[in-house]
Amino acid sequence: MERVDRGKDSRLLKNQPYDESLEVIDSEEVASVYSPTPGSRRQSESRRSRAGRGLMSANSSSDEFEDDHKPQKAKEPIGGQPGVSPNEEDEEEEEEEDDDDSDEEDTDDDDEPGQAPEGAYDPADYANLPVSTDVKELFQYITRYTPQSIELEHSLKPFIPDFIPAVGDIDAFLKVPRPDSKADGLGLLVLDEPSVKQSDPTVLSLWLSEETKQHGATELKKVTSVASPQSNPRAVDSWVESIGALHRSKPPASVQYVRPMPDIDSLMQEWPSELEELLGRLHLSYTHLSYTPVLHSPVLHTPVPHTPVLHSPVLHTCRNPDLISFSLCLCS
Amino acid sequence: MILSRVKPAVGGKTPVSISEKKKKNKTRVPRLEEYLQQRDYLGALTLLEFQRSIGEKEEHADLWIGYCAFHLGDYKRAMEEYKSLTMNPDCPAEVWVYLACALFFLGLYKEAEEAASKAPMSPLQNRLLFHLAHKFNDEKKLMGFHQNLEDVTEDQLSLASIHYMRSHYQEAIDIYKRLLLQNRDFLALKVYVALCYYKLDYYDVSQEVLAVYLQSIPDSTIALNLKACNHFRLYNGKAAEAELKNLIDISSCSFEFAKELIRHNLVVFRGGEGALQVLPPLIDVIPEARLNLVIYYLRQDDVQEAYNLIQDLMPTTPQEYILKGVVNAALGQEIGSRDHLKIAQQFFQLVGGSASECDTIPGRQCMASCFFLLRQFEDVLIYLNSVKGYFYNDDTFNFNYAQAKAALGNYKEAEEVFLLIQSEKIKNDYVYLSWLARCYIMNQKGQLAWELYLKMGTSSDSFSLLQLIANDCYKMGQFYYAAKAFDALEKLDPESNYWEGKRGACVGIFQLILANKESKETLKEVVPLLRNSGNPQVEYIIRALRKWAKDNRVLLS
Numbered sequence: 001m002e003r004v005d006r007g008k009d010s011r012l013l014k015n016q017p018y019d020e021s022l023e024v025i026d027s028e029e030v031a032s033v034y035s036p037t038p039g040s041r042r043q044s045e046s047r048r049s050r051a052g053r054g055l056m057s058a059n060s061s062s063d064e065f066e067d068d069h070k071p072q073k074a075k076e077p078i079g080g081q082p083g084v085s086p087n088e089e090d091e092e093e094e095e096e097e098d099d100d101d102s103d104e105e106d107t108d109d110d111d112e113p114g115q116a117p118e119g120a121y122d123p124a125d126y127a128n129l130p131v132s133t134d135v136k137e138l139f140q141y142i143t144r145y146t147p148q149s150i151e152l153e154h155s156l157k158p159f160i161p162d163f164i165p166a167v168g169d170i171d172a173f174l175k176v177p178r179p180d181s182k183a184d185g186l187g188l189l190v191l192d193e194p195s196v197k198q199s200d201p202t203v204l205s206l207w208l209s210e211e212t213k214q215h216g217a218t219e220l221k222k223v224t225s226v227a228s229p230q231s232n233p234r235a236v237d238s239w240v241e242s243i244g245a246l247h248r249s250k251p252p253a254s255v256q257y258v259r260p261m262p263d264i265d266s267l268m269q270e271w272p273s274e275l276e277e278l279l280g281r282l283h284l285s286y287t288h289l290s291y292t293p294v295l296h297s298p299v300l301h302t303p304v305p306h307t308p309v310l311h312s313p314v315l316h317t318c319r320n321p322d323l324i325s326f327s328l329c330l331c332s
Numbered sequence: 333m334i335l336s337r338v339k340p341a342v343g344g345k346t347p348v349s350i351s352e353k354k355k356k357n358k359t360r361v362p363r364l365e366e367y368l369q370q371r372d373y374l375g376a377l378t379l380l381e382f383q384r385s386i387g388e389k390e391e392h393a394d395l396w397i398g399y400c401a402f403h404l405g406d407y408k409r410a411m412e413e414y415k416s417l418t419m420n421p422d423c424p425a426e427v428w429v430y431l432a433c434a435l436f437f438l439g440l441y442k443e444a445e446e447a448a449s450k451a452p453m454s455p456l457q458n459r460l461l462f463h464l465a466h467k468f469n470d471e472k473k474l475m476g477f478h479q480n481l482e483d484v485t486e487d488q489l490s491l492a493s494i495h496y497m498r499s500h501y502q503e504a505i506d507i508y509k510r511l512l513l514q515n516r517d518f519l520a521l522k523v524y525v526a527l528c529y530y531k532l533d534y535y536d537v538s539q540e541v542l543a544v545y546l547q548s549i550p551d552s553t554i555a556l557n558l559k560a561c562n563h564f565r566l567y568n569g570k571a572a573e574a575e576l577k578n579l580i581d582i583s584s585c586s587f588e589f590a591k592e593l594i595r596h597n598l599v600v601f602r603g604g605e606g607a608l609q610v611l612p613p614l615i616d617v618i619p620e621a622r623l624n625l626v627i628y629y630l631r632q633d634d635v636q637e638a639y640n641l642i643q644d645l646m647p648t649t650p651q652e653y654i655l656k657g658v659v660n661a662a663l664g665q666e667i668g669s670r671d672h673l674k675i676a677q678q679f680f681q682l683v684g685g686s687a688s689e690c691d692t693i694p695g696r697q698c699m700a701s702c703f704f705l706l707r708q709f710e711d712v713l714i715y716l717n718s719v720k721g722y723f724y725n726d727d728t729f730n731f732n733y734a735q736a737k738a739a740l741g742n743y744k745e746a747e748e749v750f751l752l753i754q755s756e757k758i759k760n761d762y763v764y765l766s767w768l769a770r771c772y773i774m775n776q777k778g779q780l781a782w783e784l785y786l787k788m789g790t791s792s793d794s795f796s797l798l799q800l801i802a803n804d805c806y807k808m809g810q811f812y813y814a815a816k817a818f819d820a821l822e823k824l825d826p827e828s829n830y831w832e833g834k835r836g837a838c839v840g841i842f843q844l845i846l847a848n849k850e851s852k853e854t855l856k857e858v859v860p861l862l863r864n865s866g867n868p869q870v871e872y873i874i875r876a877l878r879k880w881a882k883d884n885r886v887l888l889s
Contacts, residue, residue, distance in 0.1 A: 117741060117774055121809030121840075129846050138839055138876050145836035147806035147814075150799055152770060154735050155665060155763040156704045157728045158658040158676075159697040160630045163600040164651055165561040165572070166593055166620040167531075168554060170504070170524045172493035173486040174437075174460050176402045176410070176430045179395035186403065188485065188518045190371070193590070194404050196551045196583035199367075199375030208382045235585045 203242040364390060373404035374586055395427075402434060405589045410434040425450075429457045436460060439616075441467050455482065459490040466494055485511060485518075492524070499649055499688070501528040519545050523555050530558060533692060535565045551582050553590045560597065569601040576601065596621055604628045615641075623655055635662045653683045654694055661701060677705040684715075693719050704732060709739040727755040731764065738767050747771035762793040766800055773801065778810035782817070795824060802833060811840030812854060819861050831867050838862055842877060852886045859888060 123143050131139075171187040178184050186192035270276070367376035377400045380393055390396055394417055401409035414431035417423050429451035435444035445464050451457050462477035481487040488507050495504035505528045508521045522545045529538035539562045546555050556579040564572035576597060596618050599610045607628040614621035622641060629638035638659050647653045657679035664672030680702035689695030700715035713736050716729070723729035730749050738746035750768045758764050765788070769781040781801050788794040802817035815837035822830045838858050844850035855877060862870045881888045 117743075117808070119774070119776055119809075120807055126843050126847055129843070131846060134876055135842075135846070135880065138873065139843055141839040141873075142811075142836045142843060145806070145832040147803040147833070148799070150796075150803055152766050152800070153763055154704070154707065154739065155761065156661055156701055157731045157758070158630075158661045158701060159694070159728060159732075160658060161627060161651065161654055161694060163604060163624050163627055164620045165564050165597045165600045166618045167527055167558050167561050168590070168593060170493045170496045170527055171489065171520070172459070172463055173490045174433050174456070174463060176399050176433055177456075179392040179399060184368070187489070188515070188520055190549060191520045191523055191545075191552055191554050192403060193371070193552065193554050194373050194587070195371040196553060196579070196587050197370070197372065198404075198584050198586045199372055199378060200584070200586045201374060201378040204375055204378040205382060208379065212386065238585050 200239075200242060203239075206243075364396065368400075371403070373400040376400045377404070398430060398434075402430070407434045407437040411438060425452050426454065427451075429454060429460065432457075432460055436463065455484070455487060459487060462490065463494065466497065485515075489521075489524075496524075496528060496531070499531070501532050504528050519548055523552075523558065526555075526558060530562060530565075533565070535562045538562050539566070551579075553579060553583070557590065557593060557597065560601070564601055569603055573598065573601040592617060596624075600624060604631065623651060626655055626659065630658065630662065635659065635666055639663050647679070650683050650686065650689050650694070653679045654698060657683070657698065657701065661705065673705055677702050680705070693722055700732065700736075704736065707739075709736040712736040713740065725752070725754075727753045727758055731758050735763070735767055738771055741774075743771040743774035747775055762796070765793070766797060769797060769800055770804055773804040773808055773810065773813075776808065776810065778805045778808070778813035781805070782813045785817075785820075790824075795821075798824070802830075802837075806833060806837055806840070809840065809844070811837045811844060812850065812857075815841060815858070815861050819864055822865060831865055831869075834861070834865060835867075835869065835873065838873065842880075852884075855881060855886060856888060 121142075123139075126139070171192055173187060175186065175192060271279075364376055364379055367373070367379060377397060380390060380397050380400065383390055384393060394413060398410050398413040398417070401407075401413060411431060411434040414427055414434055417427045418431060428447050432444045432448035432451065433456075435441075435447055441464055444460070448457055448460050448464070458477055458480045462474065462481065465471075465473035465477055478491070481491055488511060492504040492507040495501070495507070505525055508525045508528070512518060512521050512525075522541050526538045526542040526545070529535075529541060539559065542555055542558055542562070545552065546559065549555065556575060560572045560575035560579070563575050576594060580594065592614055595610050596614055599605060599607050600620075604624075604627070607625060611621045611625045611628070615625065616622070622645065626638045626642045629635070629641065642656055642659050645652060645656065647656050657676045660672040660676035660679065663669065664674075664676055680698040683689050684695050684697075684699030684702055686695070689698070696715045696719045700712050703709070703711035703715065712732070716733050716736060720729075720733070723733075730752050734746045734749035734753075737743075737749060747768065750764065750771060753759060753764070765784055769784050772778065772781040772784070778801070781804075785794060785797050785801060788797060798817045798821050802814050802821060805811070805814035805817065815834060818830045818834035818837055821828070822834065838861060841850055841854055841858050845852055845855055858877065859874055862874055878888060880886075
């Protein structure tokens with residue numbers, strides 16, 4: 001695997017804040033090989049003072065990175081004598097800063113180690129400026145200071161996965177068979193799941209008692225209710241519809257009168273003229289009239305007129321377009 | 333067996349047609365069989381109860397009630413029914429295994445095992461114990477019950493289901509395909525195959541196989557839910573939600589089956605909307621609920637809450653490993669804990685290096701994250717480059733990608749990628765600011781880096797940024813901004829000595845002027861910069877500058 005090879009010849013010049021040396025041959029068997037390195041904790045401090053770093057990197061060559069370790073060049077302390085790197089001849093500053101750079105940026109520098117960043121300052125570019133010796137001397141101040149290499153922190157922004165939908169598990173055939181031992185084909189011919197169309201127990205109970213005329217036998221065990229009807233109109237609609245269907249299938253409710261009732265036509269007769277006159281004089285507004293009607297409801301020797309009889313003329317009026325204005329008031 | 337529906341089981345219509353039947357069959361009430369055929373278990377239960385109440389009992393009515401409740405998914409009801417049956421002295425012994433099945437689905441595994449042990453040996457009992465061993469993670473027992481499995485359909489399907497739960501999808505598919513070859517009419521197996529393909533991320537294959545089943549049973553809950561999930565993966569949450577809405581519309585109000593699954597998935601498809609209301613009660617009911625809540629917290633930057641939720645989870649699926657890795661990486665960086673980062677890196681490596689995930693996008697992200705934590709940025713880039721096409725406008729991706737590029741010295745591209753990032757949160761992160769500043773400077777745009785500093789309020793971060801600008805600009809020969817930065821540092825931190833840097837930078841500006849790389853006018857600014865320092869050398873340098881200015885007729889003040 002390419003991965004593995006790469007890991008082998010990578011030379012870690014020094015420890016980064018969260019570095020681990022981990023040779024992974026088989027990813028399945030990653031064991032914790034955490035071995036604290038002496039310098040790693042101090043790394044963060046080194047942003048300000050590089051003084052400790054020479055030491056640190058020297059130490060690091062003796063720790064866990066054994067494979068082809070490149071001898072580490074010592075770092076000179078900040079503000080110290082410039083250009084005394086041990087194994088360099090000329091252009092010390094240049095080399096120095098290059099090394100700092102590669103060391104901080106290429107943790108595994110298998111390609112061209114120590115290359116200066118493109119466009120870095122190079123005093124050689126200015127060596128031939130036609131200037132006086134005074135100015136030349138002045139120029140030496142430039143190389144007298146070696147810019148610090150500032151360690152920048154990295155921060156991995158973890159890749160947060162997408163939300164994960166649930167599809168459920170696969171039928172494991174841990175299921176109850178039919179009590180009559182017949183094959184039900186559940187989980188084979190069809191998925192073992194209830195149909196989306198389930199009878200409403202309440203409606204079905206009403207149906208069953210209707211069909212079997214076993215009224216009262218099924219006392220509704222619970223009265224169902226719709227928790228928040230405004231947000232669940234479907235439940236309300238479906239209830240209304242199924243109860244509607246139940247009622248439609250029943251014969252219409254009938255009322256048996258104790259005595260023969262007067263004919264509707266006779267009830268619809270105009271009132272006697274005296275009464276009409278009286279009503280006119282009263283300036284009854286239609287709303288007043290509402291429907292305490294002195295309609296010709298037969299009293300039939302009972303104190304309370306039968307409501308159906310009382311309502312019949314009203315119903316009749318409503319159905320008669322000629323009396324529509326009257327009916328309006330009655331119905332209001 | 334006829335698979336397509338003869339008539340829809342709409343609330344109002346069913347009784348009518350049943351009453352028609354009544355006339356033909358001369359039965360007083362509709363027959364149980366009709367409800368069972370339609371898998372209208374609620375209807376069947378109501379009928380059974382009605383019969384019970386009027387004293388007209390079907391043979392084995394209690395067992396039928398248990399059967400209906402079980403297949404309705406009302407395991408609690410089934411359990412109660414079976415439990416009361418077992419109280420009878422003349423209860424048939426196999427009721428114990430039925431009770432065990434109901435207990436199993438209620439998640440009462442210990443009780444299920446106990447009940448199963450009272451049942452006589454049977455293939456069903458063996459399958460149940462096999463699955464219980466899986467739940468208990470008891471490999472030894474698992475192997476024992478595995479060996480008892482026979483080469484009969486039910487046992488093989490039960491085995492396939494274990495394969496599925498252990499993420500061995502190919503093995504499961506092999507079993508299903510073999511059984512399908514023997515029994516072409518086992519249509520349900522198509523859905524099982526589709527589920528496996530879904531898990532293998534072959535969403536269009538899953539969709540194709542699923543279509544065969546839906547053609548016969550267009551209103552199957554499990555199949556429609558899977559279709560919605562495929563849509564979610566293939567298209568987006570909206571497409572998925574539409575599919576699920578369809579399912580909700582066709583199901584009757586009394587339909588309770590899979591309601592939790594649907595509610596859960598609606599949250600997923602709506603990008604986490606309602607997560608805090610819906611998901612907490614579903615934890616440990618739907619395995620994904622916990623993971624999704626963790627994802628929700630991570631997206632809200634509530635890393636601690638995410639960690640609390642996932643801390644005790646023993647990861648088994650790649651998704652769980654990834655999520656544990658992500659949470660540990662986030663927390664480790666937030667609180668600076670090496671241990672958490674170590675765990676994160678190991679989980680990432682495990683997933684990214686696994687055969688099943690190494691070529692998936694999440695797998696590649698894992699490898700990249702792992703190497704990022706190891707600070708091996710060349711490797712980070714290899715993995716990120718391989719999935720870059722999927723993340724053009726992804727801030728998270730770009731943030732990591734640009735850091736890796738910058739770490740390797742590829743500042744030009746790093747700058748471009750950094751500038752693609754939109755998130756204000758990232759743009760205010762010091763890691764972003766400092767690396768962008770470095771990119772600017774390395775790309776000879778010191779001025780832009782200086783502007784980044786000017787836009788920052790005074791803080792320890794802005795102080796660090798000044799040091800970065802001072803030194804990096806110096807390194808790159810952008811002495812003007814180096815001098816300005818050293819000057820600012822001097823003012824902010826009079827205790828420290830910035831003179832050498834400032835001196836060099838000021839002389840550097842002079843050199844640039846002489847080389848015609850900087851305007852002569854800039855020299856005017858150099859003098860006050862030098863004067864700000866109290867060093868005795870100041871006058872010496874200024875004298876040299878004045879001399880040159882005089883000779884070259886440059887006005888200094």
